[in-house]
């Protein structure tokens with residue numbers, strides 16, 4: 001049985017519009033399905049778990065952005081049961097969709113999922129008991145995620161289909177406020193100490209923040225997370241490195257280092273804000289463990 005989880009406010013109302021557009025076609029297929037609309041924080045997760053445990057759903061199709069993907073995958077994980085996952089992209093950043101080559105056209109996306117055109121088994125990241133599908137970041141990027149969430153300009157830009165630009169504006173604003181600090185990073189038993197750290201990101205896919213290629217070499221089914229650390233950079237250097245993130249050419253920047261592993265601990269001298277898939281998740285310290293091949297997704 002198929003379950004749809006619709007986030008009506010994703011992409012500032014795109015979630016609702018996309019569902020209204022595809023609903024007649026889904027109805028026309030004559031398949032049995034359940035639909036749930038999210039009403040706020042934590043709801044996608046709760047609804048996914050309920051659909052699986054109470055209604056016997058074994059395929060969930062989310063209509064929303066990365067926050068909705070994050071919620072639904074956590075619900076599937078908590079259900080303790082196998083449930084395949086498909087996404088009809090309707091968010092602002094849509095990084096999960098971009099990384100996995102999920103088509104943008106809603107009708108085509110839903111048709112591909114329902115006909116089980118192609119599937120892929122991907123790794124997930126487990127952080128302090130929760131799942132992340134895209135990335136987990138501490139420091140500047142979490143601060144940016146928080147600012148973007150609260151921003152008026154996100155709604156305005158979404159109206160013009162420029163949701164990704166909201167993150168750029170937040171970066172420029174937060175650059176002035178953030179204070180870099182000390183990081184102790186453990187990657188598969190190896191300890192790396194760095195001072196003046198702006199951000200540390202453990203990624204399962206190359207992109208975040210609406211297309212920034214923070215870890216261009218990240219592969220979602222290699223059982224490993226790619227870690228990017230930006231440290232000891234002046235604000236000007238950070239900005240220059242940041243501009244290169246869109247093409248992934250920051251990898252050769254002297255203030256940027258990369259690591260790769262399956263078990264990671266992030267500890268900082270001063271607690272830093274943490275995000276998982278762009279959703280705020282408290283503060284450091286955090287432990288990240290890869291769950292290889294944990295989830296089947298439709299692409």
Ligand SMILES: Nc1ncnc2c1ncn2[C@@H]1O[C@H](COP(=O)(O)OP(=O)(O)OP(=O)(O)O)[C@@H](O)[C@H]1O
Nearest residue numbers: 010011038039040041065066067068091092093094
């Ligand atoms: N009915 C609702 N009203 C208000 N907020 C909601 C509702 N349903 C879900 N949410 C919130 O929506 C957020 C997730 O939105 P989502 O990430 O899917 O879209 P987005 O932010 O536009 O896109 P992206 O993450 O791809 O940039 C969650 O933080 C959740 O709490």
